Amino acid sequence: MADRVIYAMYDDDMVLLDGAKKLVSEGVHITDVFSPFPIHGIDPVIGVKHTRLGIVSFMFGLLGMTLAVVGFKYMMIDNWPMNIGGKPNFSLLENFPAFVPITFEFTVLFAAHGMAITYLLRNKTLPGMPADNPYPRTTDDRFVMEIRLSDNTKFSASELHAKIKETEIIEIEEKDYVVIK
Amino acid sequence: MEFQISTKAKKTIFGVIGVGLLAFIIGIVQNSGTDQFGTRLMSNFLIDGFFFFAIALGALFFLALQYATETGWSVAVKRVVEGVASYVLVGIGILVAVFLVLTFTDGGFFGAETTHGHHTGHIYQWMDPDIVAHDPIIAGKAPFLTKPFFWVVTIIYFATYFLFYKGFRKRSLAEDLEGGTKIHFKNFSKAALFLVLFGYFSSTSSWHWIMSIDAHWFSTLYGWYVFGGMWCTAMTTILLVVLYLKKKGHLQQVNDSHIHDIGKWIFATSFLWSYLFFSQFMLYWYADIPEEVIYYVQRITEYKYLFWGMFMINFIIPMLILMSADAKRNAGILMFVCVAIIIGHWADVYMLVTPGSMGEYGTIGFMEIGLFLTFAGVFTYFVLNTLTKAPLMPKNHPYLDESKHHHI
Numbered sequence: 247m248a249d250r251v252i253y254a255m256y257d258d259d260m261v262l263l264d265g266a267k268k269l270v271s272e273g274v275h276i277t278d279v280f281s282p283f284p285i286h287g288i289d290p291v292i293g294v295k296h297t298r299l300g301i302v303s304f305m306f307g308l309l310g311m312t313l314a315v316v317g318f319k320y321m322m323i324d325n326w327p328m329n330i331g332g333k334p335n336f337s338l339l340e341n342f343p344a345f346v347p348i349t350f351e352f353t354v355l356f357a358a359h360g361m362a363i364t365y366l367l368r369n370k371t372l373p374g375m376p377a378d379n380p381y382p383r384t385t386d387d388r389f390v391m392e393i394r395l396s397d398n399t400k401f402s403a404s405e406l407h408a409k410i411k412e413t414e415i416i417e418i419e420e421k422d423y424v425v426i427k
Numbered sequence: 428m429e430f431q432i433s434t435k436a437k438k439t440i441f442g443v444i445g446v447g448l449l450a451f452i453i454g455i456v457q458n459s460g461t462d463q464f465g466t467r468l469m470s471n472f473l474i475d476g477f478f479f480f481a482i483a484l485g486a487l488f489f490l491a492l493q494y495a496t497e498t499g500w501s502v503a504v505k506r507v508v509e510g511v512a513s514y515v516l517v518g519i520g521i522l523v524a525v526f527l528v529l530t531f532t533d534g535g536f537f538g539a540e541t542t543h544g545h546h547t548g549h550i551y552q553w554m555d556p557d558i559v560a561h562d563p564i565i566a567g568k569a570p571f572l573t574k575p576f577f578w579v580v581t582i583i584y585f586a587t588y589f590l591f592y593k594g595f596r597k598r599s600l601a602e603d604l605e606g607g608t609k610i611h612f613k614n615f616s617k618a619a620l621f622l623v624l625f626g627y628f629s630s631t632s633s634w635h636w637i638m639s640i641d642a643h644w645f646s647t648l649y650g651w652y653v654f655g656g657m658w659c660t661a662m663t664t665i666l667l668v669v670l671y672l673k674k675k676g677h678l679q680q681v682n683d684s685h686i687h688d689i690g691k692w693i694f695a696t697s698f699l700w701s702y703l704f705f706s707q708f709m710l711y712w713y714a715d716i717p718e719e720v721i722y723y724v725q726r727i728t729e730y731k732y733l734f735w736g737m738f739m740i741n742f743i744i745p746m747l748i749l750m751s752a753d754a755k756r757n758a759g760i761l762m763f764v765c766v767a768i769i770i771g772h773w774a775d776v777y778m779l780v781t782p783g784s785m786g787e788y789g790t791i792g793f794m795e796i797g798l799f800l801t802f803a804g805v806f807t808y809f810v811l812n813t814l815t816k817a818p819l820m821p822k823n824h825p826y827l828d829e830s831k832h833h834h835i
Contacts, residue, residue, distance in 0.1 A: 287834050
């Protein structure tokens with residue numbers, strides 16, 4: 247049997263946050279929340295794990311830094327040492343101040359781009375990819391909670407409906423869960 | 428009112444002051460026979476006088492910044508910022524005394540001769556008419572580097588800082604009683620004015636008070652560099668006081684997010700300082716013009732480990748340790764970084780003053796450590812004492828509610 251999913255729609259982020267807190271305290275598992283902008287404090291409530299994007303960014307930064315050092319060591323010191331402003335490039339350590347800006351630039355370039363591209367890939371939101379939000383209005387002024395029945399086996403569908411209706415929803419809908427992509 | 432300095436804290440503070448004074452006196456006895464004694468004594472008072480005054484001034488700047496940007500989250504720690512800023516009153520007194528002594532001794536001339544070329548045991552050699560008469564470079568910097576000009580602008584700086592601190596404090600306490608938004612908007616406009624004045628004064632005062640020690644040398648970035656260090660130590664001190672008060676059970680409304688945000692400020696201002704340090708260093712290193720690079724040649728040849736060591740402490744420790752979000756919420760880790768930064772930035776101010784005034788004779792001994800501890804004790808006592816005089820949580824600030832629910 248296909249998985250069923252309940253979509254509960256709210257018209258305010260704080261109302262949704264309060265509703266989510268109430269439902270979670272009653273043991274309901276909220277699979278996801280769709281919102282036009284980040285809702286502060288929703289992640290720990292619905293049990294979203296802390297993002298590892300920062301670690302990715304740090305690793306990309308290290309990669310960029312290493313590439314910069316390897317690059318200017320080979321190009322400017324080993325392969326073709328140049329005498330710039332009376333400072334011949336014969337040693338990495340003694341000329342390092344001259345290379346600090348490029349090291350910094352490479353680190354920032356790799357960290358920023360690496361993080362952004364990883365984010366887009368991981369979320370499957372590269373330009374041109376199909377959107378997977380159930381309601382287009384969640385990109386405008388509506389906030390939707392997704393509650394899958396398979397995640398809440400201890401409640402029946404009608405029990406869940408009753409619980410959700412106790413929060414200040416403006417719409418509720420149950421349908422078959424379809425993976426859009 | 429609600430916060431009182433505990434007997435234990437008083438004992439610790441007076442203990443630190445006592446140990447500091449004892450070490451200082453040991454240092455005086457040890458060194459009183461040396462030629463550089465007078466200069467070293469005055470250098471020490473200038474270093475510690477300026478370092479702790481700069482912390483308070485940084486806090487005053489931060490307070491004005493919060494008013495001018497109408498920031499909400501920081502309202503819960505506003506009284507702590509005011510408390511740290513209140514030391515400007517003492518700091519002004521100490522610096523005025525130091526400047527008076529230096530003025531009446533022709534820039535701190537105590538008869539010592541160092542082997543270091545043009546340095547003859549002065550702190551402000553441009554205050555000595557005998558030197559200026561034979562030194563066209565310094566003579567060319569008149570009227571900027573003359574005693575009357577120095578005093579006129581110094582009094583303007585101090586009066587401005589004093590009046591603005593008093594005004595902010597008065598309105599902050601009045602807001603607790605009156606409420607409304609009138610005081611809030613007055614703070615807004617006064618803070619904007621203060622930031623403009625501070626923007627000029629922080630640069631020009633650092634030229635007069637510190638950069639003129641190396642009277643031949645100049646750097647256009649100097650004011651920002653000193654300001655970067657000032658801001659960083661101010662944020663660090665504010666965080667230390669907040670952590671202490673939290674540990675004692677005060678500031679219940681200050682949550683992890685506030686501490687996280689102050690931690691971010693420390694992280695950011697450490698980068699600001701490091702960036703300015705390197706910007707100044709790299710241009711001089713690259714151009715290698717004798718009259719410019721002498722400043723670094725002297726520091727690197729005579730104070731190699733201290734010079735690079737303090738840069739590493741002030742840059743690497745906050746960068747690596749405070750990078751993760753969890754570290755900025757962990758009191759133990761923050762405490763370690765804060766203490767390291769305070770020591771590192773004290774060493775930075777030491778590096779600003781000593782090579783210029785003491786030449787190759789500068790060392791860190793009983794005198795330096797003793798006077799630092801004495802000043803630290805006085806500073807802490809004065810700041811905590813100000814905190815006892817008003818409720819730690821402001822009332823009636825328009826953004827108080829936002830700050831109480833601060834969540835990131």
